[in-house]
Amino acid sequence: MPATARETNLLGCHDCGLVSRNVDGHDHLICPRCNADLHMRKPNSIHRTWALVIAACIFYLPANLLPITHTTSLGHVQSDTIMSGVLYFISHGDWPLALVIFTASVAVPLLKLVVLIFLLISVQRKSAWRNRDRTVLYRFTEAVGRWSMVDVFVVTILVALVKLGALANIDAGLGAVYFALVVIITIFAAESFDPRLIWDPEEEDHDARH
Amino acid sequence: MFESSADAMPPTITACHECDLLNHVPVLAPGTTARCTRCNGVLYRNPKDCLDRTLALAFASLALYLVAVTFPFLAFGSGGNVVETSLLTGVRDLHRQGLDLLAAVVLITSVIAPAAVIFCYMYLLLPLKRGRSPVYVQPVYRALRAITPWNMIEVFLLGILVALVKLAGMAEVIPGIAVWSFAILIITLASASSNFEPAVYWNEVERCR
Numbered sequence: 391m392p393a394t395a396r397e398t399n400l401l402g403c404h405d406c407g408l409v410s411r412n413v414d415g416h417d418h419l420i421c422p423r424c425n426a427d428l429h430m431r432k433p434n435s436i437h438r439t440w441a442l443v444i445a446a447c448i449f450y451l452p453a454n455l456l457p458i459t460h461t462t463s464l465g466h467v468q469s470d471t472i473m474s475g476v477l478y479f480i481s482h483g484d485w486p487l488a489l490v491i492f493t494a495s496v497a498v499p500l501l502k503l504v505v506l507i508f509l510l511i512s513v514q515r516k517s518a519w520r521n522r523d524r525t526v527l528y529r530f531t532e533a534v535g536r537w538s539m540v541d542v543f544v545v546t547i548l549v550a551l552v553k554l555g556a557l558a559n560i561d562a563g564l565g566a567v568y569f570a571l572v573v574i575i576t577i578f579a580a581e582s583f584d585p586r587l588i589w590d591p592e593e594e595d596h597d598a599r600h
Numbered sequence: 601m602f603e604s605s606a607d608a609m610p611p612t613i614t615a616c617h618e619c620d621l622l623n624h625v626p627v628l629a630p631g632t633t634a635r636c637t638r639c640n641g642v643l644y645r646n647p648k649d650c651l652d653r654t655l656a657l658a659f660a661s662l663a664l665y666l667v668a669v670t671f672p673f674l675a676f677g678s679g680g681n682v683v684e685t686s687l688l689t690g691v692r693d694l695h696r697q698g699l700d701l702l703a704a705v706v707l708i709t710s711v712i713a714p715a716a717v718i719f720c721y722m723y724l725l726l727p728l729k730r731g732r733s734p735v736y737v738q739p740v741y742r743a744l745r746a747i748t749p750w751n752m753i754e755v756f757l758l759g760i761l762v763a764l765v766k767l768a769g770m771a772e773v774i775p776g777i778a779v780w781s782f783a784i785l786i787i788t789l790a791s792a793s794s795n796f797e798p799a800v801y802w803n804e805v806e807r808c809r
Contacts, residue, residue: 396620405741425742547674548763551767562694586620
């Protein structure tokens with residue numbers, strides 16, 4: 391049975407990948423090659439990730455309920471939320487774009503939060519269920535999160551471009567601020583989760599049998 | 601609590617980032633990839649001439665970046681009423697609206713982070729060409745690792761495409777030379793990143809010390 395780094399008192403560096411031996415009696419170790427902090431497991435991974443996930447869930451509401459843009463056109467002001475933007479594309483028959491915005495702005499942040507909550511609960515229950523699939527799920531969650539930023543950039547570009555005076559003018563709404571916060575907080579949440587925790591029960595189970 | 605350096609193991613031993621399993625990886629032939637035997641995560645790769653390619657692509661990226669931030673980005677208008685913008689116009693407008701947090705997020709992810717990544721690659725790789733290891737190799741290497749995920753220019757490009765479709769019915773949108781540079785910058789910077797392989801880089805640094 392191959393061993394993990396923790397079982398053999400070794401630490402892998404997150405930044406440069408060098409593996410080093412843990413020196414006894416030191417609680418703060420740094421990588422001899424790149425000077426990064428070394429951790430057997432990310433510190434307080436579960437608590438930190440929970441805190442960030444809960445914060446993101448709270449901000450998710452104003453992000454979706456408050457308008458992200460205010461469009462002024464000939465004295466008439468129209469406020470749009472993320473969902474009304476998606477509906478706008480659908481009503482114009484622009485299905486591919488509606489799908490892109492819906493996926494990036496609504497589905498991805500929500501799925502990311504659901505997946506992280508699922509991973510946190512399964513790790514806390516020391517589940518041994520489909521470790522490899524759960525790791526893939528984590529890897530995927532970590533990779534797709536950045537694409538949620540697309541709506542923030544769309545708002546920025548619209549604000550910059552649409553300045554035709556009384557004819558048409560677009561301002562950013564508070565919803566866009568909360569939405570950017572949700573995206574950033576979920577990126578930090580995915581980063582603070584330690585996927586090695588998924589595999590730890592397997593190792594403890596192995597120890598118990600010997 | 602005090603800091604201490606851990607004892608380095610031979611570089612052929614790797615711990616998987618995703619499941620912590622120890623793997624023995626022999627010296628990799630150029631163009632091959634090593635994966636974890638338990639979770640299939642990538643341990644490391646050795647692309648051909650990878651460091652030289654990163655440096656060359658960093659130079660190309662620098663030229664494209666300078667064009668992208670200084671030349672006209674997008675113009676929009678109908679009749680005699682045309683608004684010309686640069687990459688930074690949106691950030692400035694958000695700041696004027698009092699949405700500083702949003703302005704900062706956009707500034708960092710689409711303007712500052714790509715510049716910082718380009719700078720880090722040049723700083724880390726240029727001295728090696730002359731057989732010297734960079735003076736601040738450790739902090740700059742770690743800064744590069746920390747900044748890279750916040751470079752979101754490819755997402756910004758998708759944002760441009762969505763905005764173009766949204767505005768298509770309203771008035772004409774004219775892409776400037778900066779938009780094209782920006783689009784190519786995404787490709788050069790992504791290839792620079794995918795060619796920069798930590799294991800190969802640190803071997804090279806050790807050799808120059």
